[in-house]
Amino acid sequence: xxxxxxxxxxxxxxxxxxxxxxxxxxxxxxxxxxxxxxxxxxxxxxxxxxxxxxxxxxxxxxxxxxxxxxxxxxxxxxxxxxxxxxxxxxxxxxxx
Numbered sequence: 400x401x402x403x404x405x406x407x408x409x410x411x412x413x414x415x416x417x418x419x420x421x422x423x424x425x426x427x428x429x430x431x432x433x434x435x436x437x438x439x440x441x442x443x444x445x446x447x448x449x450x451x452x453x454x455x456x457x458x459x460x461x462x463x464x465x466x467x468x469x470x471x472x473x474x475x476x477x478x479x480x481x482x483x484x485x486x487x488x489x490x491x492x493x494x495x
Contacts, residue, residue, distance in 0.1 A: 409455040417448050422470050431459070431480075433466045442467050442476040450478045457483065 420440040424432050434449050436442065446467045453459065460482050468475040 409451060413448060413451065417445075417452050420445050420448075429463075431463045431465060433468070435468055435470055438470050440469065442469065442474055446476045446478040450480060453480050454483065 420436045422435045422437050424434055426432055432453070434445070436445050449465065449467055453465070459480065462479065462481050464477050465480050466475050466477045
């Protein structure tokens with residue numbers, strides 16, 4: 400199966416917008432990233448952009464829920480990261 404078939408293409412403008420809005424990337428104890436953005440950034444729009452950035456890099460091989468929070472910590476938006484790795488879920492299939 401071609402794991403690169405459904406990889407979102409990130410434009411230079413989208414990458415720049417992501418970098419401009421990002422204050423820092425933090426990591427959960429499980430090793431999953433989430434994003435802190437500058438106050439005033441549209442969290443829903445940034446969450447969609449963060450999802451696209453993560454999915455285009457394909458560095459994490461499992462699905463998880465991530466989030467975007469503003470620098471003040473007052474608001475957050477979650478999003479679902481989908482790895483697209485073809486082995487995802489194979490361990491849960493019946494063996495017969």
